[in-house]
Amino acid sequence: MTPPPDNAPQVVRAARTGLLVLTLINLLNYVDRQVVAALGASLTRPGTGLHLSDTQFGTLASAFMVVYMLMSPLFGKLGDRLNRPRLLACGVAIWSVFTALGGFAWNYLSLFACRAVVGVGEAAYGTISPAILSDYFKKAQRGRILAIFSSAIPIGSALGYMLGGFVDARWGWRYAFFVAGLPGVVLAILVWRLSDPQRGGQDPDFTPRPSTLASEPIWRAYRRLLTCRPYALTVAGYAAYTFALGAMVYWTPLFLERMRGLPKSDATIQFGAMVVITGFAGTFAGGYLGDYLLKHYRQGYLLLSGVATLLSVPFAAIALTSPSKSVFFGAMVVAQLLLFASTGPINSTIVNLVNPLERATASALAIFSIHFLGDVPSPPLIGWMSDRSDLAQAMLIVPFAIALAGLLWLAAAWAGARDDARLASN
DSSP states (O other): OOOTTSOOOHHHHHHOOOOOHHHHHHHHHHHHOOOOOOOOHHHSSTTTTOOOOHHHHHHHHHHHHHHEEEHHHHHHHHHHOHHHHHHHHOOOHHHHHHHGGGGGGHHHHHHHHHHHHHHHHHHHHHHHHHHHHHHHHHGGHHHHHHHHHHHHHHHHHHHHHHHHHHHHHHHHHHHHHHHHHHHHHHHOOOOOTSSOOOTTTTTTTTOOOHHHTTHHHHHHHHHHTTHHHHHHHHHHHHHHHHHHHHHHHHHHHHHHHSSSSHHHHHHHHHHHHHHHHHHHHHHHHHHHHHHHHHHHOOTTTHHHHHHHHHHHHHHHHHHHHSSHHHHHHHHHHHHHHHHHTTTTHHHHHHHHHHHHGHHHHHHHHHHHHHHIIITTTHHHHHHHHHHSOOOHHHHHHHHHHHHHHHHHOOOOOOOOHHHHHHHHHH
């Protein structure tokens, strides 16, 4: 993938380098997030020194996510004003160090604290990276570019499962945190050296107005974003999607072990391998198909995401209710292919809907919203429901959340089409 052909060679190299480095960091980001899910059996089993309940194990995900979403607005505003690669480098270094420190945890609270501080570092990365990539590449390419960037999500998540399960089985859960955290220090050095592209440089119709947006109070910027109906509906759908996906990726390894009788190592490795394949294929297909639809229909990204997500609902329901392991894996493959197809288009929609000078701010508001309503409550909620019934019953909430996401994205496409028609008539 290359930026526009009329760019200078050094700009082309900078864009390619930026895409490579940011994608590698995104991969490590999701290794770090999902390595905890692979350690569920060890962290909840008596004799580990922690012996967490399902509710406590579920709150480890929330510890990270709460801090992540609370710090995102701060880094979003900073990312629209300061040098973005330097902010990213500091964030990567913070999360990497505290991931590794999780291996020294001596009780639930110490591990909870380490996972919470990890959220500070990842907030810098999550809010700023899409904005940088949008300024490296033009609008017509962003579905594919963010699909490449987002392909690291399923691959990193799967590697987190597999790496965590492999290291845990051979050396114990503490070493899994060490292995997941330390490589980030090297990547922090690489991102520090990236160039910071001109804001709006790949948007030919953009006229900079820095004095207006840069001095605007953050609460006013967020209020204005939320009054944009396509943006608000897109983020609301993303929150429902994140609720479902967060619950699925966090609890499925333990679900396979308890409800389908897979050994712990098989549950993490097999599910991880499935996520790699479906995530890579679904994300790339969705990115390219979204760019194709965008050429013919301005709401192509949202239309693709809404339809694909709704089509995944029956397959997710079959996977979670069938007692057959083979049916589970077959149906879940189809469900995840359809779910991951929306990753690139939805992230592209969020940055395309706003002024280039406030893309980090818009990404920050989206991150806060999708985690506050999505994967902050879903892992502990399912843990709480599991403690009172069983994990199979608790997981049935997932298909309903997926359906809500698809409906909201179709509503966002409808709202965007109405806004386009109103502008055309004027």
